[in-house]
Amino acid sequence: MPIPPLPILLLLGGIAALDGTSVGQMMVSRPLVAATVAGWVLGDPVAGLLVGGMLEVLYLGVLPVGGVRFPETGPAGVVAGAAAASMGTPGAIPLALLLGIVVAELGAVSITAIRKVNGHFAPDPEVDPVDARRLERVHRALVLLDGARGMALTFVGLALGRFALGVLAPAWPLDQSSTALLLGLGLMVPGGALLASLGRRRIALPLFLAGLAAGALLA
Amino acid sequence: MSGMDPGAESRTTVSHRARTFRQAWLRCLAIQGSWNYRTMIGTGFAFAILPILRRVYRDDPRGLAEAVRRHAGHFNAHPYLAGMAVGAVGRMEKEGEDPDLIERFKTALRGPLGSLGDRLVWAAWLPATALLALALALWTGVWWVAPVAFLGLYNIGHLTLRTWAYRMGVREGKALGAQIRSSGMGRLADRLSPVIAVLGGLVAGLTVSRIAQEPGFPEPLAGSLVGLVLLLAVGLWGGEPARKWATFVLAVSVLGIALTGVLA
Numbered sequence: 001m002p003i004p005p006l007p008i009l010l011l012l013g014g015i016a017a018l019d020g021t022s023v024g025q026m027m028v029s030r031p032l033v034a035a036t037v038a039g040w041v042l043g044d045p046v047a048g049l050l051v052g053g054m055l056e057v058l059y060l061g062v063l064p065v066g067g068v069r070f071p072e073t074g075p076a077g078v079v080a081g082a083a084a085a086s087m088g089t090p091g092a093i094p095l096a097l098l099l100g101i102v103v104a105e106l107g108a109v110s111i112t113a114i115r116k117v118n119g120h121f122a123p124d125p126e127v128d129p130v131d132a133r134r135l136e137r138v139h140r141a142l143v144l145l146d147g148a149r150g151m152a153l154t155f156v157g158l159a160l161g162r163f164a165l166g167v168l169a170p171a172w173p174l175d176q177s178s179t180a181l182l183l184g185l186g187l188m189v190p191g192g193a194l195l196a197s198l199g200r201r202r203i204a205l206p207l208f209l210a211g212l213a214a215g216a217l218l219a
Numbered sequence: 220m221s222g223m224d225p226g227a228e229s230r231t232t233v234s235h236r237a238r239t240f241r242q243a244w245l246r247c248l249a250i251q252g253s254w255n256y257r258t259m260i261g262t263g264f265a266f267a268i269l270p271i272l273r274r275v276y277r278d279d280p281r282g283l284a285e286a287v288r289r290h291a292g293h294f295n296a297h298p299y300l301a302g303m304a305v306g307a308v309g310r311m312e313k314e315g316e317d318p319d320l321i322e323r324f325k326t327a328l329r330g331p332l333g334s335l336g337d338r339l340v341w342a343a344w345l346p347a348t349a350l351l352a353l354a355l356a357l358w359t360g361v362w363w364v365a366p367v368a369f370l371g372l373y374n375i376g377h378l379t380l381r382t383w384a385y386r387m388g389v390r391e392g393k394a395l396g397a398q399i400r401s402s403g404m405g406r407l408a409d410r411l412s413p414v415i416a417v418l419g420g421l422v423a424g425l426t427v428s429r430i431a432q433e434p435g436f437p438e439p440l441a442g443s444l445v446g447l448v449l450l451l452a453v454g455l456w457g458g459e460p461a462r463k464w465a466t467f468v469l470a471v472s473v474l475g476i477a478l479t480g481v482l483a
Contacts, residue, residue: 022252027373033366045362063341098473119255122262130288139266143252171480180430188447189465192454198412207416215424
């Protein structure tokens with residue numbers, strides 16, 4: 001009996017959320033991977049890869065350093081990949097991208113919230129004696145809680161996609177080439193910002209242009 | 220154990236020690252599991268170093284409780300390099316160093332392990348491997364090349380860095396500071412920056428060419444290309460604030476266009 005895709009997508013969302021911060025950081029949580037796998041689960045990995053690649057360009061320059069608030073790309077990638085793969089219309093990719101951006105921001109809010117919850121449960125050595133076994137139990141429980149948060153966020157994203165994109169996708173007014181142009185224009189600023197994050201713009205820009213020419217020749 | 224020959228006893232001890240250090244390495248994979256704004260990865264640090272502490276204080280429950288208390292306080296570092304601190308502090312605990320010295324040592328490590336890891340991993344290795352994987356997928360036209368190449372390449376570097384960092388910590392102990400300075404991690408990050416610029420251009424060039432080759436794509440691309448270059452320049456000079464605004468504008472534009480279609 002085939003397993004229905006919803007439990008698989010929720011599990012993927014949970015794993016992606018865990019991989020983002022709590023366990024491993026093997027980068028299964030990058031949209032390039034999460035969205036492609038979600039698209040593959042729904043039978044259209046190329047749509048997943050397209051939207052995952054675009055989310056990657058949007059968020060590749062975001063550094064999850066220290067206590068800063070950052071968009072969460074793992075569950076967002078799963079939701080966007082699933083949405084892109086399930087629509088099959090010219091509006092599929094931009095609307096899936098929009099959904100991915102919304103879920104990434106919801107993820108940022110939920111990470112801030114769970115870090116406050118973690119602070120409530122984590123042993124405070126300034127106040128209480130810290131028991132080794134209790135510390136292990138709490139740490140493992142908080143890892144599980146983060147996985148559950150990822151699954152819940154993925155569920156919310158998929159529900160939002162089903163409701164909103166069900167209305168918006170059939171009415172998408174642009175054809176394929178205009179849609180591609182819109183997305184190309186929209187991704188240029190984040191692409192430039194990624195280049196800027198490398199520093200030394202006078203060196204980075206000529207190298208980027210050399211790469212651009214090489215890419216155009218190779219295609 | 221009195222009947223056991225000394226060689227076998229020594230081998231058993233070495234094997235136990237290796238297992239203990241392996242357990243601590245594995246636990247470092249989950250060092251951020253209880254990340255919070257009070258102790259940051261402090262609870263995770265205590266969780267990761269616990270197998271070593273249990274071995275060091277195996278006959279001293281009060282010593283163990285005190286050591287766990289000391290290590291559950293505030294700590295932060297890049298997750299891949301935090302193992303370096305776990306290994307070094309584990310060795311210092313084993314050698315019976317003064318707890319105040321260990322605390323000062325941990326405090327001194329926080330900054331370098333955070334900034335070096337952020338520069339090398341998040342700002343250099345991650346974009347380099349992601350862009351290389353995207354370029355390979357666009358060039359070959361095979362969808363699975365992107366995730367497979369990215370995960371493969373990225374994690375070769377990732378797991379090598381984690382293992383190297385942990386081993387260096389265990390080997391150097393309190394002499395770690397000098398080794399970090401001479402490790403060349405910062406230089407490696409600097410060397411990756413030009414590679415990322417070339418790969419970014421390669422991905423952009425391959426993408427634009429692929430889109431332009433699509434059947435039915437409109438001819439008058441010249442105006443669009445001027446727009447693409449102008450927007451790239453906006454991002455290049457606007458940096459992170461420009462990225463945030465562009466993401467917002469893109470999302471609002473897509474929503475606006477979709478709503479126009481619904482209302483039409």
